[in-house]
Amino acid sequence: MTNENTYCPFPNFVVRAPLLSFSFFEKLTSKQNISDDELKELFNKAEIKEAIFLATPILFYELQKWLDNKIEDNNKIDRLKYSLLKYISRMSSRCTPFGLFAGCAVGELGFTTSIILDDISTHSRHTRLDMNYLVGLSQNLVKQENIKNQILFFPNTSIYKSGNQLRYVEYEYVDSVRHHHVMAVEDSIYLQKILKASKRGMLMKDIIDLLVNDDNSLNEVTEFIEDLILSQILISELEPSASGPEFLDHIKSVLIKLEGTQEQLEIINYIENELIALDGNIGNNANDYIQISNAVKKLGTDFDIKYLFQTDVILKTKSNVLSHSVVDSVRKGMSILNKITLPPKESFLSNFKEAFYERFEDREVRLSKVLDVEIGIGYIQNQDFLDNNPLIDDIIFSGRDLKSFTDIKWSQTYSIFYKKFLKSISDNSFNIVLTDKDFEGLEENWEDLPDTISTMVELVIIDGEEKVLIMDAGNSSSANLFGRFCHGDSILNEYTQRITDLEKRMNKTKILAEINHLPESRLGNVLLRPVLRDFEIPYLAKSNLSIENQLNIEDLYISIKNQKHIYLRSATYDKEVLPYLSNSHNYSSNSLPIYHFLCDMQTQNKRAGIGIDLGPFVNDYDFIPRIEYKNLIFSPAIWNLRNSDIAPFLNLNEDDLTFMDKIKLFKKNKKIPKYIMFIESDNQLLVNTDNLLSVKMFLQLVKNKQNFKIREFLFCEKGIVRSSDNQEYYANQIVLSFYNSSKLKNE
Numbered sequence: 123m124t125n126e127n128t129y130c131p132f133p134n135f136v137v138r139a140p141l142l143s144f145s146f147f148e149k150l151t152s153k154q155n156i157s158d159d160e161l162k163e164l165f166n167k168a169e170i171k172e173a174i175f176l177a178t179p180i181l182f183y184e185l186q187k188w189l190d191n192k193i194e195d196n197n198k199i200d201r202l203k204y205s206l207l208k209y210i211s212r213m214s215s216r217c218t219p220f221g222l223f224a225g226c227a228v229g230e231l232g233f234t235t236s237i238i239l240d241d242i243s244t245h246s247r248h249t250r251l252d253m254n255y256l257v258g259l260s261q262n263l264v265k266q267e268n269i270k271n272q273i274l275f276f277p278n279t280s281i282y283k284s285g286n287q288l289r290y291v292e293y294e295y296v297d298s299v300r301h302h303h304v305m306a307v308e309d310s311i312y313l314q315k316i317l318k319a320s321k322r323g324m325l326m327k328d329i330i331d332l333l334v335n336d337d338n339s340l341n342e343v344t345e346f347i348e349d350l351i352l353s354q355i356l357i358s359e360l361e362p363s364a365s366g367p368e369f370l371d372h373i374k375s376v377l378i379k380l381e382g383t384q385e386q387l388e389i390i391n392y393i394e395n396e397l398i399a400l401d402g403n404i405g406n407n408a409n410d411y412i413q414i415s416n417a418v419k420k421l422g423t424d425f426d427i428k429y430l431f432q433t434d435v436i437l438k439t440k441s442n443v444l445s446h447s448v449v450d451s452v453r454k455g456m457s458i459l460n461k462i463t464l465p466p467k468e469s470f471l472s473n474f475k476e477a478f479y480e481r482f483e484d485r486e487v488r489l490s491k492v493l494d495v496e497i498g499i500g501y502i503q504n505q506d507f508l509d510n511n512p513l514i515d516d517i518i519f520s521g522r523d524l525k526s527f528t529d530i531k532w533s534q535t536y537s538i539f540y541k542k543f544l545k546s547i548s549d550n551s552f553n554i555v556l557t558d559k560d561f562e563g564l565e566e567n568w569e570d571l572p573d574t575i576s577t578m579v580e581l582v583i584i585d586g587e588e589k590v591l592i593m594d595a596g597n598s599s600s601a602n603l604f605g606r607f608c609h610g611d612s613i614l615n616e617y618t619q620r621i622t623d624l625e626k627r628m629n630k631t632k633i634l635a636e637i638n639h640l641p642e643s644r645l646g647n648v649l650l651r652p653v654l655r656d657f658e659i660p661y662l663a664k665s666n667l668s669i670e671n672q673l674n675i676e677d678l679y680i681s682i683k684n685q686k687h688i689y690l691r692s693a694t695y696d697k698e699v700l701p702y703l704s705n706s707h708n709y710s711s712n713s714l715p716i717y718h719f720l721c722d723m724q725t726q727n728k729r730a731g732i733g734i735d736l737g738p739f740v741n742d743y744d745f746i747p748r749i750e751y752k753n754l755i756f757s758p759a760i761w762n763l764r765n766s767d768i769a770p771f772l773n774l775n776e777d778d779l780t781f782m783d784k785i786k787l788f789k790k791n792k793k794i795p796k797y798i799m800f801i802e803s804d805n806q807l808l809v810n811t812d813n814l815l816s817v818k819m820f821l822q823l824v825k826n827k828q829n830f831k832i833r834e835f836l837f838c839e840k841g842i843v844r845s846s847d848n849q850e851y852y853a854n855q856i857v858l859s860f861y862n863s864s865k866l867k868n869e
Contacts, residue, residue, distance in 0.1 A: 125565060125566050125567070125568075126566075126568070127453055127456065127457050127460075127566065127568060128568050128862055128863050128864040129453070129456070129568065129571075129575065129860035129861065129862055129863070130860060130861060130863045131231060131449050131453075131858060131859070131860050132600070132617075132620070132621065132858075132859045132860070132861065133230060133231055134228055134229065134230055134231070134617050134859075135228075135229050135230075135231065135444050135856055135857060135858050135859070136226050136227070136228055136229070136603075136604065136614065136617075136856070136857040137226060137227055137229055137237055137437070137439075137442060137444075137843065137854060137855070137856055137857075138217040138218065138219060138224060138225070138226045138578075138854065138855040138856075138857065139217055139224060139225070139226075139239060139437060139843055139852045139853065139854050139855075140212070140213055140214055140215060140216055140217060140223060140224045140852065140853055141169065141173065141213050141222055141223055141224060141225065141242060141245075141404075141435065142210070142213040142214040143214065143845065143850035143851055143852045144214055144215060144837050144838075144841065144850075144851055144852060144853050145849070145850040145851050146214050146850065147210065147211065147214035147215065147808060147810070148810075150164070150210065151810035151812075151813040151815075151816050152813075153813070154778070154782065154812070154813065154814055155778065155813065155814040155815055156207070156813065156814075156815045156816075158199075158203070161203055161206055161207070162188070162189050164206070164210065165185050165189060165206060166189065167405075168404075168405030168406075168407075169222065169242055169404050169405045170209075170210070170213070171405070171408070172222060172404065172405055172406050172407075172408070173209070173213060173221060173222035173223055174206075174209055175408045175411065176221045176222060176411075176431055176433055177209065177220075177221050177223070178428065179408075179427050179428050180428070181202075181205055182408060184202055185202055185205075185206060188202050200818075201822075203815065203819075204815075204818070204819040204822050207815060207816065207819050208807060208819060209223075211807055211808040211809070211816075212807070212808075214808065214853070215799070215806070215807075215808035215835070215837070215853050216806055216808075216853070217853055217854060217855040218855075219434055219435065219607065221433050221435075222247070222404060222433055222435055224435065225245060225247075225434065225435025225436055225437040226435075226436070226437060226607065226611075226614070226857075227436060227437035227438070227439050227442055228442070228611070228613045228614050228617055229439070229442030229443060229444055230442065230443055230444075231443070231444055231445075231446055231449060232443040232444070232445060232446070233445060233446065234443065234445050235443060235444050235445040235448060235581070235842060236441040236442075236443045237439065237441065237442055237443070237444070237581075237842060237843045237844075237854070238439060238440040238441040238442075238843075238844060238845070238846050239437060239438070239439055239440070239843065239844070239845055239846070239852060240437075240438040240439060240440050240846060241438075241845075241846070242404055242405075243403075243404065243405075244438040245404060245435055245436065245437055245438050246401070246435070246436040246438065246610075246611075247400075247401045247404060247433055247434065247435050247436065247610075248401060248433065248434045248436065248609065248610025248611070249397045249400050249401050249431060249432070249433045250368055250370065250397065250431075250432050250433075250609075251370055251393070251397075251418070251430060251431065251432070252425075252429050252430050252431060252432050252644065252647060253362070253369060253432075253643050253644060253645075253646030253647050253650065254298065254425075254429050254643045254644040254646075254647075255418070255423065255425045255429065255430055256362070256369045256370055256373065256643075256646075257362050257369075257640075257643035257646065258295075258423045258424070258425070258643070259373065259421060259423040260360040260361070260362060260369070260373055262422060262423050263360055263373070263377075263386070264351075264358045264360050268380075268381075268382045268383075269377075269380060269382075269383065270326060270351075270358075271325075271326055271327065272325070272379075272380040272381065273325070273326075273358050273359050273360060273376060273380070274323030274324060274325060274358070274359045275320055275323065275324055275325075275326060275329065275351065275356040275357065275358055275359075276320055276321070276322075276323050276356065276357055276358075276359070276361075276664070277317045277320055277321065277355070277356065277357075278290045278291075278292075278354055278355055278356065278357050278662075279357075279660040279661055279662060279663065279664075279665075279674065279675070280661060280662050280675065280716075281317065281355070281676070282488070282490030282491070282494075282675060282676050283309065283490075283676070284306070284490075284491070284494060284496075284497055285497075286308060286309055287306045287307065287308060287309055288306070288307050288308075288309050288313060288355075289304060289305065289306050289490075289494070290304075290305055290354070290355065291303070291304055291305070291662060291714065292305050292353065292354040293354070293662065295643070298643075298644075299642070300641065300642045300643065302662075302714060305353065305354075307353075307355065312333055312346075313355075315332055315333070316329055316332060316333075316347075316350070316356070319332055320356065321669055322669055323359060326347060326351075329347050329356075330343050330344055330347055333346070333347075357664065359376055359664065360372075360373060360376055360664075361663070361664035362640050362643070362646060362663065362664065363638060363640070363650075363660075363663045363664045363665060363666055364638050364639060364640045364646060364649040364650055364651070364663050364705075365636055365638045365650070365651060365652070365653055365654070365658060365663075365665070365666065366652065366653055366665075366666035366667075367652070367666065368609055368650065369646065369650065370390065370393075370394070372666070373390070374387065374390050374391075374394075377390070386421060389417055389418075389420050389421055390421075392417050393414055393417050393418060396410070396413065396414045396417070397414070400414075404435075411427070411430075411431060412427075414431075415427055415430060418430065429644065432647050434607055434610045434611075436607075436610060436611045436614075440846050444856060444858075448579075448581070448590060448856075449858065451590050451752070451753055451754060452577060452579055452590060452592055452754075452858055453860075454752070454754070455590070455592040455751065455754045455756070456577065456592070456595050456732065456860075457566055458556070458561060458751060458754075458756075459592070459594065459595060459732040459733055459734060459756075460566045460567065460568065460732045461561050461564040461565065461566055462535040462538075462561070462564065462732075462734065462735070463729060463731075463732040463733060463735070464533060464535070464735075465570065465729060466725075466728070466729055466730075469722070470501065470502055470503075470718070470722055471688070471719075471722045471723070471726060473502075473503040473504070474499070474501055474502075474503060474688075474719070475682060475688055476503075477499045477503050478492065478499060478680065478682060478688070479682050479685060481498075481499055482681075482682075483682075484681065484682065485681065486679045486680065486681040486691070487679065487680055487681070488676065488678070488679055488680075489675055489678040489679060489680055489690070489716070489719075490675050490676060490678075490716070492680050493715045493716055493719060500715060501715035501716075501718055501719045502715070502718075533737075534563075534564065535564075535735070535737070536735075536736075536737035536738070536739075538560050538561070539554075539736050539737055539749075540737060540739060542554045542556070542560070542749075543736075543739065543743075543746070543747070546747045547743075551747060552747055552748060552759060552793060553747055553748045553749075553750055554747045554748065554749045554750070555750050555751070556749065556750065556751040556756070557751075568862070568864075570727065570728050570729050571596070571728060571729055571731075571732070571862070572596070572597065572598050572599060572724070572725060572728060572730070573599070573624075573625050573628045573629070573861065573862050573865060574599055574600035574601070574621055574624065574625055574859060574860065574861045574862070575595050575596050575597055575600060575731070575859070575860050576595065576596070576597050576600045576602070576603055576857055576858065576859045576860070577592055577594065577595035577596075577857075577858050577860075578594075578603075578855050578856070578857050578858075579591060579592045579855070579856050579858060580836065580837075580853075580854060580855055580856070581841070581842040581843065581854055581856060582755070582836040582837055582839075582841065582842070583839045583840060583841060583842065584836065584839065585839075586839070587753070588753065588842065589750075589753050589754065589755055589836075590753060590754050590755065591754075591755040591756075591758065591836060592754055592755070592756065593733055593734055593756060593757060594731055594732065594733030594734065595731060595732050595733070595860075596729070596730050596731015596732060596733070597730070597731065598702065598703070598724035598725050598730060599621070599622070599625065599702055599704055599724070600621045600859035600860070600861070601618050601621045601622050601625075601654060601702075601704040602703070602704055602705060602706050603706055603857055604617070604618040604621075604857075605618065605651035605654065605704040605705040605706075606647075606648050606649070606650065606651055606705050606706065608651055608652050608654075609650070609651070609652060615652060618654060618704075619654060621859060621861075622634075622654045622655055622702075622704065624861055624866075625702075626655070626656070627866065628861075628862070628865040628866065629700060631697065631698075632697060632698045632699070632700050633656075633657050633673070633692055633695060633697050633698070633699045633700065634655050634656070634657065634700050634702060635655065635657040635658055635659045635673050635699050635700070635701055635702065636653075636654060636655045636657070636658045636659070636701075636702055636703070636704060637658075637659050637661070637701050637702065637703045637717065637720050637721060638658045638659060638660045638661065638663045638665050639660075639661040639662055639663050639714075639717045640662065640663045641662075641707075641709075641712070641713065641714070641717065645707065648705060648706065648707055649705050649707055651704055651705055653666065653667065654704050655702065655704075656671060657671050657672070657673055657699075658671065658672055658673070659672075659673045659674075659675070659678070659699075659701060659720060660672055660674070661675060661714075661716055661717060661720075662714075673692050673694070673699060675716060677692055677693050677694050678690060678691070678692060678693075678699065679691045679693055686727065687726070687727065688723065688726055690723060700723075700724075701720040701721070701723050701724060702724060703720075703721050703724065709721045734749070734756045734757055736749075736757065740760075741762055742762075743762065744761060744762055744763070744792070745759070745760070745761055745762075745792070745793065746759065746760040746761075746762070747759055748834065755836070758833045758834045758836055759833060759834040760831060760832070760833045760834075761792060761794060761798075761831065761832045761833070762829065762831055763824075763829070763830055763831070763832065764828065764829055765824075765825075765826075765827060765828050765829070767788075767792075768821060768824060768825065770784070770788075771784065771785065771788075771821055772821065772825055778814055781814070782812075782814060782817075785811065785817055786812075789811055794811060794832070795811075795834055795835075795838075796810060796811055796812050796838070797809070797810055797811070797834075797835035797838050798811060798832045798833065798834060798835055799832065799833050799834075799835050800820060800823065800824070800830070800831075800832055801830075801831045801832065801833055802830065802831075807820070807823070808835055809832075837851070837852075837853045837854075841853075841854070842854070
């Protein structure tokens with residue numbers, strides 16, 4: 123076990139920040155209320171209008187009606203005001219890149235921290251058509267006879283042999299949701315001939331020529347091949363991919379080779395040029411998007427304008443440097459988090475490993491056979507299912523009660539926090555301060571973490587002192603947080619490529635293969651990234667790499683080494699394969715077993731991350747104090763509130779002043795500060811508890827909830843990320859990435 127932190131920082135970092143400053147929100151909500159005229163003036167700002175249009179066109183048009191005084195229903199007007207303020211809150215506080223609400227920029231480590239954001243008008247942006255639409259377009263293009271007869275066809279990447287059958291997964295879209303079905307066909311010399319010949323892609327007429335002879339007429343063979351295409355045994359070169367060029371570029375590159383596609387190409391070229399024009403400015407008119415959507419209609423594929431455009435913001439900075447001293451503090455924090463993070467407990471992968479060894483012992487078995495629940499063992503063990511589909515039975519369906527792999531077991535770490543927590547209650551303290559003495563006897567282990575990891579920290583100033591919020595560190599690869607943004611940011615793409623190149627250097631005797639799978643068309647917006655590794659494992663997706671760099675599922679074999687390690691081997695290259703998914707997809711929900719297994723393999727026998735876990739008592743108390751260690755914050759202050767807490771403030775007929783006086787008394791009793799974040803799952807909303815409209819917006823959100831959480835908002839003082847005139851300060855997230863230097867010692 124390695125007790126010394128061997129993880130060194132990459133020379134770059136990524137700053138993430140909202141489009142609007144916290145200062146903007148602070149000024150907006152500084153008075154007791156916000157007037158209708160102020161809100162209307164706010165909505166009239168071009169950058170806010172465009173951001174809201176991209177997020178929800180319906181709300182945009184309703185707000186426009188209100189702006190034009192065409193709405194008289196006061197309840198509806200109130201709801202519109204709450205919605206507008208929610209989006210302004212999002213644009214002023216939430217750092218997660220989304221549409222025009224927030225963006226990111228690559229910076230460098232240096233001696234002194236200086237992160238200065240340039241004016242909004244200087245930021246870059248990257249707009250493209252939504253993958254949901256593009257997948258529909260590609261499917262419709264393949265149905266056109268002229269195109270179908272000129273494009274290449276390939277074997278479905280999920281095909282595998284099972285006895286006298288070939289099994290594969292096909293999909294269909296029902297109400298824009300992708301449904302998978304396992305299909306089985308009788309194997310034959312004809313099928314084998316076609317699948318072998320089309321590995322590198324074949325025209326439909328050439329596939330037909332393979333089978334036409336005295337026994338098989340042209341009409342019979344043509345109908346047979348048409349059936350193979352219709353049933354998805356053969357897929358076209360227009361099949362979507364989650365890795366490679368942007369999909370519209372790919373569609374265009376295919377059409378440009380064909381005859382009779384000039385009309386489609388002219389429309390696509392027009393759309394591309396108009397998107398480029400949009401990207402020259404933040405604050406475009408909604409009519410610009412309508413004009414593009416009218417051109418999109420000419421391609422003949424239906425769409426919902428809400429799901430037609432995807433936009434990312436690349437922040438322009440005057441200066442973007444993070445001091446080495448901040449990194450040193452973060453590494454100290456990582457050491458504490460390492461000590462308090464328990465090794466992985468029972469998992470899907472560990473249960474699978476036991477089941478595999480019980481069934482196959484030391485034998486090596488083809489991956490597709492093992493994960494077939496009829497002839498193998500499937501992936502998720504010990505579950506009862508409603509249906510009996512060999513490859514999709516062990517999908518984890520939403521809402522289904524599964525055995526928890528995080529059964530609560532009291533630990534030394536929980537004891538530390540609980541004792542500190544009880545003392546804070548007796549002292550009526552807002553903070554819990556940790557010291558090195560609290561962690562004596564706990565060891566660090568740096569050998570069971572991924573080769574590269576990231577942490578997302580926040581730089582804040584509290585009572586005039588600079589502090590760093592760090593709650594966790596991990597991920598199966600540092601590339602995961604960046605993959606989806608690489609197409610729009612060449613600097614970020616280069617940085618991400620350096621990360622994957624370093625991972626390759628750390629594993630010279632192994633094949634590092636990117637998992638290329640598209641579970642849902644809209645997920646392509648999150649999943650799509652450029653080619654980041656030399657090899658790919660395509661699964662229900664079309665790889666853009668050469669056939670030599672694709673690892674088909676039939677090429678992958680599983681065995682167990684020393685009853686501890688699942689060994690995934692490529693038969694072609696006779697090397698161990700390490701799968702990677704270099705994006706932030708939450709793959710464990712409703713995943714196909716092969717995809718789920720390959721993704722879980724990324725953190726085999728490893729802790730996927732290190733982080734603070736306060737224990738089972740965290741939800742049992744009304745208030746959990748802020749947890750600090752030196753200049754680090756491990757957890758902001760949290761309040762667990764119930765509906766009964768807010769019931770006195772609902773349906774009141776009192777005047778605004780009396781209402782706010784009661785709010786102030788409630789805050790005082792609960793020690794709730796002026797600025798809070800409402801937390802619900804992955805969503806966060808900034809609230810100024812001294813502002814009437816902000817409070818009413820918040821109450822409207824939580825009035826039907828039995829329980830909910832709020833936490834303190836830490837960016838309340840003059841901040842570290844600021845505007846070029848030093849007048850505005852921004853919420854921020856800093857993504858720092860680290861690599862395990864011990865794995866490079868022998869170079």
